[in-house]
Amino acid sequence: MVEKRGATIYEHTRATRIAPGAVTTESGVVRARYIVRATEGYTKSLQGQKRKIVPIYSLMMATEPLSNETWEQIGLANRETFGDFRNLIIYGQRTADNRFAFGGRGAPYHFGSSIRDEYDQHESVHPSLLGVLAELFPVVAGATVTHTWGGPLGVARDWMASAGLDRQTGIAWAGGYVGDGVGTTNLSGRTLADLITSQDTNLTRLPWVNHKSPNWEVEPLRWIGANAGLQIMTRADHAEDKTGKPSKLAGVVSKLLGQ
Incomplete structure (x- = not known):
């Protein structure tokens, strides 16, 4: 365009x-005149921006194409994307060529907000994703996984996405989508366009506009906190699965995140 x-x-x-x-x-x-910072999980590569947004990896896998009979048992006839309410997010979708694409969190945060190609693969997380998928849809248990991949998401300290413009400096920003960027980037782009052109619209009055998340802690506190939170949320999911009740551990982490 x-x-x-x-x-x-x-x-x-x-x-x-x-x-x-x-x-x-x-x-x-x-x-x-205007500079837009929309670098998401790669924001740390900009001088002085390392603590604004940190990269947290999300990993995915895809099965071999599944038969129509298998998909009749699974559902998702309209290729809906789905998730559930566990603390460590999962998400899945039927692809155009009838594979089951499935992903989730669980990969560790890497010290210093490090991003490397080898982090796109994880020896324990990828196999566990197939296990979770098989729990949800047992008919998929014997399927062959043909593709595994991953990448860094952008996460603000309070886990809140935002879009805004500092009119004094001319620096605008958008990000912190925590994996929900497919739709949110479109919204933020239209919002920034209205802000930069000084229009007062429904978009520029949304609550996330000009929200400023606090900085992440310095290392090693950031590494300790992020990975401790990951372990706590993992335990919280196990506890909720056994008791059927919301985990108090998850509530503690949410408060620490400012939610």
């Missing part, structure tokens, strides 16, 4: 710093 309007996209240009009116890259400085 922007290219149709005459703009040029410079792919593979590494930005290292943002400041009022300027983006510093490895090849030079780009100047503009």
Whole structure:
């Protein structure tokens, strides 16, 4: 769309710093009246932004194409995306070629907000995803997993997504989607467009506009806290599965996150 309007996209240009009116890259400085920081889980690569949003990995797997008979037992005839109310989020969908794509949390936070290609695979989380899927849909238990992958999500300290514009500096931002970015990025893009063009609309009056999440703690506190929270939520899910009641442990973590 922007290219149709005459703009040029410079792919593979590494930005290292943002400041009022300027983006510093490895090849030079780009100047503009407004700068939009929409770097999500990769925000830590910008100088001075490491504690704004941290990368938490979400992992996925996909089965071989399943037969129509199998899908009749599963359901999802309209390829609905689904999840449930466990603390460690899971999500799944029937693909166009009849595979079962399924993903979830459980991968550890890596010290210093580290992001590496090898983190896209995890020797225990990926197999556990198939186990969870088989619990939900036993007919899938014998299916072959043909694909596994993952990637970093952007998570703010209070786990609240936001979009906003600092009119004094001209720096706008959007992010912290915690994995819900497919729809939310569209909303944030339209919201930022209205903010930058100084329009007063229903979008610019939404509660998440100009919300500022607190910074994450410095290391090693960030690493300790994030991974402790992961373990607590894992235990909370086990407790809730056994008792059928909300876990007090999960409530403690929610309070620590400011929710």
